[in-house]
Amino acid sequence: MLLLILSVVFLLLVGGCVCVYWEARGDAPRWARGVAKATLIGSELARSTRRSSRSRQSNGDD
Numbered sequence: 001m002l003l004l005i006l007s008v009v010f011l012l013l014v015g016g017c018v019c020v021y022w023e024a025r026g027d028a029p030r031w032a033r034g035v036a037k038a039t040l041i042g043s044e045l046a047r048s049t050r051r052s053s054r055s056r057q058s059n060g061d062d
Contacts, residue, residue, distance in 0.1 A: 016042075 016039030022028040023036035 016035060019028065019032045019035040020039050023033050028036065
């Protein structure tokens with residue numbers, strides 16, 4: 001069951017990356033542009049979450 005969930009998440013990530021590439025080329029349909037935008041927003045949220053957790057860890061080491 002865990003393998004199935006991880007496989008679905010992996011396929012969603014790959015699909016999002018394909019949509020970002022497709023949208024960057026400029027010939028993507030509207031749905032692919034929406035998926036690309038959601039993928040980019042998700043990556044920014046993950047990046048900001050990781051940064052904030054790192055800053056909390058470095059402040060706690062003082």
